[in-house]
Amino acid sequence: MEKKRKKIISYIGFLVLGFVLFNLVWWICAEIFQMKALPKPPDVYAAYADALDNGIGEHALASLRRICLGILISLAIALVLGLVMGRNKVVNKILSPLIYFTYPVPKLALLPIVMVIFGIGETSKILIIVLIIVFQLTISIRDAVRNIPKEDYDVLISIKASRWQQMRHITMPAILPEVFSSLRVSSGIAISALFFTEIFGTDKGLGFYINDSWNRIDYIQMYFGIFMLSMVGLLIFLLLDLLDTWICRWKKL
């Protein structure tokens, strides 16, 4: 129990240290450049009341909802594809070239087409996030499945476990650490993509808030929007860390 408490304190300590360092670098840059376009951190944080009046909470929730949906839908698709491709050589041979062709296409360039097909509403915004992260999640999961040593299945095969039982008790738990690692990378990319998707066709979301403040040359609110976007990212990373620690507790023994 004492060990656990120490771990939590150390984790929070490093988070605070990271936050302080981030602000320090920001402050130093602001002092060096002395520009309106790069305000100092205290000026930005002091504007929280205006940000609340502008409904920043609502904007942050709209963004969080889009990111979470995008990540969850991508994960569901990637799990199915990655597991099947990892376990079945024929399916892998058929689908791999398709993924390799489409993965490098810059998905943001497809935003206008997606908007024409699916409208400017929520669907196209979430779909772009899915299109951006689903490929790398799929490849990571497929590779994780393929990297499981064949011998790990031996005992289950010897008691004639079904393919589903092998998947449920070996494949899925074995790939979980890789899935979490890949989700962390994907979340960062999803947040970056979200900013662009929220510039168009919406008046809710941090992307809109940042762009709108920028258009009004309100740099303080623009930075507050950016700060909130990084807080949304932090929240997702913390959640992933928490789930990883809880679900994969065997990994850290």
Add this chain to the structure above:
Amino acid sequence: MISIQNLTVKYAQKTVLKDFSLDMNRGEIYALIGPSGSGKSTLLKALCGILKGESGRIIYNSGEDLSIGYVPQLYGLLDWKNVKDNIYLPLKLKDREKNEKEISDILHSLEIEDILNRYPKELSGGQRQRVALARAFILQPDLLLMDEPFSALDAFTSQVSQKLFLKLWSRYKVTTLFITHNIQEAVNLGQHILIMSKLSGKIVENITNDKELAKETRFQFINQVTESFEKLI
């Protein structure tokens, strides 16, 4: 009687076993020794269904499906399940009811009742090996197959584990076929010592081990097995 008849197995496009046959009496322990590459592990994997045989069959006198317990070389414990879940997994997968009394006896015989909540990474080599044995015994299989079950243990732990194995085995008398590179181990545990040839991939000697031998005669017996084995190397 469990009878393996004309088993042929290919591995990596090479015929490792060709027309392999072996009859095993029920409730006896068979120690299989032989040079590396003679096909010992392939035989076990084929019997488990891990490798598919090209031809051949296993005949079991009850006519039922032969149930198998398998202890692989590195024990095959699942890191993400604690000891209890690892041991109970075969029952869960087979949808069999738990006989708590039997399970408790197995755990007690192997002296692992106190480590049920630990994860494999928290166990010593000897404990991991005993957990793997418990998992293999829990279904009370018709045939127990073990691939060098004691080889990764130090001499002392290996001795202790062998004693615990014999204690548990004597309760259930499961027909057992195990691979070893250690002649002493084969003599300690096996009622039959099978020597496999690398050239033919077949059993070239089946030596019956009289466990009641006096110490001096026992040394002679070990020498006899060693000589038979050395002829093949």
